[in-house]
Amino acid sequence: MERALTFQVVRRFPGGPAIDARAAWPTGGAGVTVLFGPSGSGKTTVLRALAGLDRPDGGFVGFEGEVWFDHRGRTFLPPQRRRVGLLFQDYALFPHLSVRANVAYGLHRLPARARAARVAELAERLGIGELLDRRPGQLSGGQRQRVALARALAPAPRLLLLDEPLSALDAPTREALRGELRGLLERSGVPAVVVTHDRTEALALGDRLVVLVDGTVRQIGPVHQVFSAPADVEVARVVGTENVFPARLARREAGLLVVRAGDVELVAVDPGGVEDEAYACVRAEEVVLEPLADHPSSARNRLCGTVMARREEGPLVRLTIDCGLPLVALVTRASAERLGLVPGAAVAVVIKAPSVRLVPRRA
Amino acid sequence: MDGAALLLSAQLAALTTLVLAVVGLPLAWWLVVSRLRWKFLVEAVVALPLVLPPTVLGFYLLTGLGPRTWPGRLFEAAAGHPFPFSFTGLLVASVLYSLPFAVQPFAGALAGVDRRLIEASHALGVSRLATFFRVTLPLAWPGVLAGAVLTFAHTLGEFGVVLMVGGNIPGRTRTLSVAIFDHVEALEYGAAHRTAALLLATSFAVLALVYALQRRSFYRWNER
Numbered sequence: 001m002e003r004a005l006t007f008q009v010v011r012r013f014p015g016g017p018a019i020d021a022r023a024a025w026p027t028g029g030a031g032v033t034v035l036f037g038p039s040g041s042g043k044t045t046v047l048r049a050l051a052g053l054d055r056p057d058g059g060f061v062g063f064e065g066e067v068w069f070d071h072r073g074r075t076f077l078p079p080q081r082r083r084v085g086l087l088f089q090d091y092a093l094f095p096h097l098s099v100r101a102n103v104a105y106g107l108h109r110l111p112a113r114a115r116a117a118r119v120a121e122l123a124e125r126l127g128i129g130e131l132l133d134r135r136p137g138q139l140s141g142g143q144r145q146r147v148a149l150a151r152a153l154a155p156a157p158r159l160l161l162l163d164e165p166l167s168a169l170d171a172p173t174r175e176a177l178r179g180e181l182r183g184l185l186e187r188s189g190v191p192a193v194v195v196t197h198d199r200t201e202a203l204a205l206g207d208r209l210v211v212l213v214d215g216t217v218r219q220i221g222p223v224h225q226v227f228s229a230p231a232d233v234e235v236a237r238v239v240g241t242e243n244v245f246p247a248r249l250a251r252r253e254a255g256l257l258v259v260r261a262g263d264v265e266l267v268a269v270d271p272g273g274v275e276d277e278a279y280a281c282v283r284a285e286e287v288v289l290e291p292l293a294d295h296p297s298s299a300r301n302r303l304c305g306t307v308m309a310r311r312e313e314g315p316l317v318r319l320t321i322d323c324g325l326p327l328v329a330l331v332t333r334a335s336a337e338r339l340g341l342v343p344g345a346a347v348a349v350v351i352k353a354p355s356v357r358l359v360p361r362r363a
Numbered sequence: 364m365d366g367a368a369l370l371l372s373a374q375l376a377a378l379t380t381l382v383l384a385v386v387g388l389p390l391a392w393w394l395v396v397s398r399l400r401w402k403f404l405v406e407a408v409v410a411l412p413l414v415l416p417p418t419v420l421g422f423y424l425l426t427g428l429g430p431r432t433w434p435g436r437l438f439e440a441a442a443g444h445p446f447p448f449s450f451t452g453l454l455v456a457s458v459l460y461s462l463p464f465a466v467q468p469f470a471g472a473l474a475g476v477d478r479r480l481i482e483a484s485h486a487l488g489v490s491r492l493a494t495f496f497r498v499t500l501p502l503a504w505p506g507v508l509a510g511a512v513l514t515f516a517h518t519l520g521e522f523g524v525v526l527m528v529g530g531n532i533p534g535r536t537r538t539l540s541v542a543i544f545d546h547v548e549a550l551e552y553g554a555a556h557r558t559a560a561l562l563l564a565t566s567f568a569v570l571a572l573v574y575a576l577q578r579r580s581f582y583r584w585n586e587r
Contacts, residue, residue: 085486
């Protein structure tokens with residue numbers, strides 16, 4: 001049987017938006033799939049439908065040859081029989097049970113000795129051996145996450161589902177645990193689905209990205225590919241291509257396209273399918289800023305502009321530059337200081353042609 | 364002191380509480396989880412004894428379960444004696460009359476248990492029933508206990524229904540509250556004082572216990 005997760009999840013909310021999300025991906029090589037989208041896009045609805053916690057209004061869910069849900073066939077496998085590991089946003093550890101009893105909770109079918117052995121094995125693997133006799137209330141956020149993961153992994157699930165696994169943590173802990181969680185998921189050997197609205201989390205955790213917008217799946221692909229090549233303008237907005245400009249094809253030039261966006265012309269690589277109108281997308285990280293003084297460069301797009309706004313973002317500075325287009329650029333703080341990038345400063349904006357991604361505009 | 368009346372009241376209250384724990388918990392759980400459209404009708408029926416004069420309930424029980432009705436004959440066949448003026452009849456009436464005092468706190472306590480804990484249990488392969496006993500009930504325990512104590516106290520102080528359904532047979536249906544009524548009728552104020560003071564003290568102690576239970580949280584919820 002092919003090893004894959006296939007679903008179409010249909011939910012209708014009275015007076016609200018409808019959800020009709022369909023996707024499929026192989027589960028053979030384990031790996032982490034990120035369900036990514038803004039809040040209200042239907043990520044959690046899909047996750048709950050996969051877990052069997054909610055019964056969708058229509059569609060189906062298939063996993064590795066089994067039917068978990070089929071609206072037309074009136075099949076609905078309850079969560080108890082799906083063998084999925086579930087990790088809630090705030091981990092939902094049983095507050096009246098010790099860590100040991102939490103981890104052993106799903107092992108009720110095993111005899112006592114096998115159960116104890118399995119708990120010991122998971123405690124070892126997740127480094128929670130010291131915590132076994134504590135109550136969840138006595139654990140830090142990171143420890144809770146590991147206990148929850150141990151509890152979910154104990155009954156040997158076939159699929160792990162994680163709902164915003166890092167959002168319950170404070171920022172420094174989150175930074176520290178991102179990499180750790182990725183490692184734990186990788187080593188578990190269980191295919192995982194992670195719901196998140198955080199770009200960094202998606203990049204850090206995922207192998208595959210599924211982008212949900214307004215209840216439908218807009219793009220599936222390797223994380224990097226989706227981030228650097230969003231399929232359409234909404235995906236681009238959601239995954240964070242900061243600059244999306246309506247553009248019109250001006251001319252073709254030696255295999256490249258020249259489009260007119262606002263008051264300027266941009267040279268871009270031909271993605272195919274551009275007839276007339278398109279969106280030009282430029283990731284803020286790929287905008288290079290340099291002093292106005294002229295010097296030769298391989299970049300095809302060089303625009304003169306003025307810094308309009310500046311905002312600190314951790315080690316980076318987000319600048320809005322008027323260069324005939326309101327362009328957003330992300331540069332390091334050191335670069336911003338060196339170039340004196342304060343509002344009103346003049347600066348040259350450099351964008352390589354391959355960094356200008358054209359998305360044909362739909363009719 | 365009315366020893367027999369005290370014993371009878373305690374027996375009635377204990378048995379009523381027991382029956383309502385067995386019947387009321389599943390009913391409360393159903394009220395919490397059911398998505399039935401007509402659930403509000405059941406909720407209204409459960410709450411009826413809160414507003415109904417006890418005489419109304421007593422009257423309908425007497426006429427509905429009288430020896431000449433078929434439910435009355437069914438009761439007689441099962442219990443071995445007619446419904447009116449019997450202890451078993453008193454118990455049935457008490458259970459109905461105290462229903463909201465048990466079911467409402469039970470439902471409140473069960474509904475207060477974080478739904479995600481229950482879902483987490485289901486996802487870990489544990490059945491709905493086992494989840495109820497392993498997660499829901501242990502976490503709702505203080506509220507369930509409060510409901511049981513309230514039921515006990517309420518039954519102890521019951522008067523109208525007892526008088527209507529049970530009459531006033533010493534040792535069989537003559538409870539403390541009815542005994543006080545008798546004493547006052549007979550102008551035995553001393554005896555009435557002693558019994559009334561006992562009921563007052565018991566009721567206060569029980570209510571204090573209920574509020575203490577509600578104030579104290581047995582399980583501190585995860586601090587975020």
